[in-house]
Amino acid sequence: MSTPRTSASLPPTGRPADDLFREMSDRQSGDINWRAARTFSLVYPTGRDDIDDVLARANHDVVFGNALNPLRFPSIGSMERDVVEMTGSLLSAPSTGGGVFTSGGTESIVMSVLSAREKFRARGGVGGRVVTPISAHPAFAKAAHLLGLEHVTTPLDDDFRANVDAWQQALRDDTVLTMGSAYSYPHGVVDPIANMAAIAREREIPFHTDACIGGFVLPFLEELGVEIPGWDFRVPGVTQISADLHKYGYSTKGASVVTYRDRSDLRAQIFSYHDWPGGMYRTPGVAGARAASPIAAAWAVMNYLGRAGYVALVDDLRATTQRFAAGIAAIEGLRILGAPIGPLLAFTANDVDINAVGDVLDDRGWGLGRIHAPEGLQMMIAPHHRSVVDDFLTDLSEAVENPAPTSRTSRGYNT
Ligand SMILES: Cc1ncc(COP(=O)(O)O)c(C=O)c1O
Known part of the structure; x- marks a missing residue:
């Protein structure tokens, strides 16, 4: 039975741990019972105890780590690099490329749009729009909102993939970034990315493949002989890709990677600040201090499964x-x-x-x-x-x- 919510205040004295865990368990009884396999999103369990054990151990072993400073936590930094490089190789990223570990698909997308906006501004661009098919995840609308850009959506074809003609008409010189999904969340289809990315390339517009869902499915389907339309860095116009480990990479939450074809685009999303009396400050994503657990879990599950x-x-x-x-x-x-x-x-x-x-x-x-x-x-x-x-x-x-x-x-x- 879930406990009714009241306004909480810090208890005057501490409570026994057993008491707390009993209450936590009680509260969890009101959550969806995802372990019964009756829920079709939010969590992506394999149903295998051996994998769940690896994830739990990895989370536990670094629970107090902070990924903010890889010089102080080189173990976390090296696992992060491994995860980013393993992901890049699955996406067929060229050796000129690079990526960053983020907290999830939304952060990967926000950082990708930030990188594109910085590039657009460096060329003297003002204003700017992000053009997406209407099926794009709301993370693109959120990125546009956060970064002061206009978000323009375009319709789908009868097969629920982007209508390329309508999408192309929305591309203008002030388009900061455009994208296609592999897969789209609403309908589970792959947009005509090869066609779209070729057009974007001709217009010199960065093209993001949102493979938050497909990034850890499509490479393996291809290996099983399924014919997959182009979506990754083998498609010449694709400049950046998001792929979530905490979905079909089977890691626990807080794990995604954004990868760029060109390392200079990656640099555009990195924030450095040198004027602080507290010392040099440099972060690749939105967060400052970062949990080490999602990195360790992603590294462990990727290596465990191979x-x-x-x-x-x-x-x-x-x-x-x-x-x-x-x-x-x-x-x-x-x-x-x-x-x-x-x-x-x-x-x-x-x-x-x-x-x-x-x-x-x-x-x-x-x-x-x-x-x-x-x-x-x-x-x-x-x-x-x-x-x-x-x-x-x-x-x-x-x-x-x-x-x-x-x-x-x-x-x-x-x-
Ligand atoms: C296609 C796609 N992109 C991006 C996201 C955002 O990912 P997250 O919820 O990890 O921020 C999702 C989430 O379901 C998604 O399905």
Whole structure:
């Protein structure tokens, strides 16, 4: 049972640790039960105890470390470098490139937009806009907001990928940065990145591939022989890529990497300050002091799994996704949106209110995302969902036959 929230004040005297952990556990009983594999975003568990143990140990071993100063914590600095370089090699980054570890996809994107804005300003640019397909993650809108830029969105095609003609029309000389998703969060599709990046390159506009979801899926799908449209640094116009370790890299939260084709673009996001009596201050991202745990966890899980471990997990994930997709497509009245090639499915209904279907699923303890235009349900599938496919499809089928009388939910709080 969760404890009602009251205005908290520091207890006059300390409380026993057992008491605290009991209360923490009590409070957690009100959280989503992600361990039961009924939640389809926010956490991406493999369902493997050996991996969870490695993550817990890595977090624990450096719990008091501070990644702010790699001269004082060279162990953290070296693990951070390893993670950035291992990620760069998965993205086919050239030797002229470089990257930075960040706290998550949003920070990777904000730093990428900052780098592009600095470049734009160095050329004498004033104002500036960030142009994205409407399916781009809100982190681009947030980056534009934080950095004093205009955010312009462009429509999608019928297959939910960027409409290249409309997108191209929005590019102007004051475009600071543009992008494509691999995969897009709402529909799980990959934008026509090769085409878009070629156009951006001709216009000398930085092009960001948002591979926060796909960065640790697409390279391994390709290794399994799946045909993948161009998305990484092998596409000439792609200048920067975000890839999240705390999603399909299977690390614990607080782990992403932003990588640049050209190291000078990386330098543009680094902040240095020399006038402080406290000494020289230099940070590559938004934070000052930084937890060491996400770096150690990412380093540990990447090395524990290795390439073969990720390929096996992605193979398993692909099989699970295909079972979900086939089951959803077989339910009369449901339609999968676009042609997803990864672990993300979005679907809608022809004749019933899909949000009313979602409400029944909510009542049965499932947690799916809600999407719009068209209204639909969205699932980010993780390896541990392998054990719930049949239960989910039974509940979904019953929910379509007997949806809630009126839908009470439409705008879900998505990631
Ligand atoms: C495609 C995409 N980009 C960026 C982000 C932002 O990542 P984070 O929530 O780690 O900041 C997400 C989050 O789901 C995403 O799906």
